[in-house]
Amino acid sequence: MTPIMHTIVVGILSYLTLIIVLRISGKRTLSKWNAFDFVVTIALGSILATSLTSTEVTLAQSVTAFVVIIALQFVITFTSVRSRGVLKLIKSQPTLLLYKGEYCHDAMTRERVVRAEVLAAAREKGMVDIEQVHAVVLETDGAFSVIGQAGEHDSALEGVEGVPGR
Structure with a gap:
């Protein structure tokens, strides 16, 4: 497959996968940004950019990276709702x-x-x-x-x- 064709195919599939994973993960993933949300968003963008431009990264690796980042985000936010220590770690105080x-x-x-x-x-x-x-x-x-x-x-x-x- 040519690099251009790779970018088109992987780009479309990665984009659709990212939308599906974000929808499954819930509204919290797309909330207003704090520092933690910013890091997650930048990581997702970096994964998408790498999957679009690198022929050395497979679609499976990109999808796995999306799932890992979203899963980590879910675990951290799930835990932060139940633990003041974790909440203080990821959210500043007004x-x-x-x-x-x-x-x-x-x-x-x-x-x-x-x-x-x-x-x-x-x-x-x-x-x-x-x-x-x-x-x-x-x-x-x-x-x-x-x-x-x-x-x-x-x-x-x-x-x-x-x-x-x-």
Whole structure:
């Protein structure tokens, strides 16, 4: 088989296999990225690219590599739901960046977030005055959550690093 024909055949079959394996593995595999998800996604892309461009890698090797990576991802996420230690290993903790209109400068420095990014997150949620913002949280996937009104117990801030009194 010519290298071009190999790329076409293996490319189509690898792509279809990847879609099937991802569908079988569930929604968690395609969730918003944290560092762990990023690594899995890059690994899958690398396997697909190698299977498309290398005539030395067989379709069976590519499929096996897909299955191994997805299986490892499944085992790690399955275990993380049942073990705090594993969860802490693969997921960071959300971090409070602004609380009751006051910036949490130490947290912002540690997370490498500048004031302009916090303000942009507030504007995106339609906040006109930073004093109206109860909290801004940097989530585990790098997104900003903006909480406009305080509740009596701040229950949405449970598990967030830096919340006063916790």
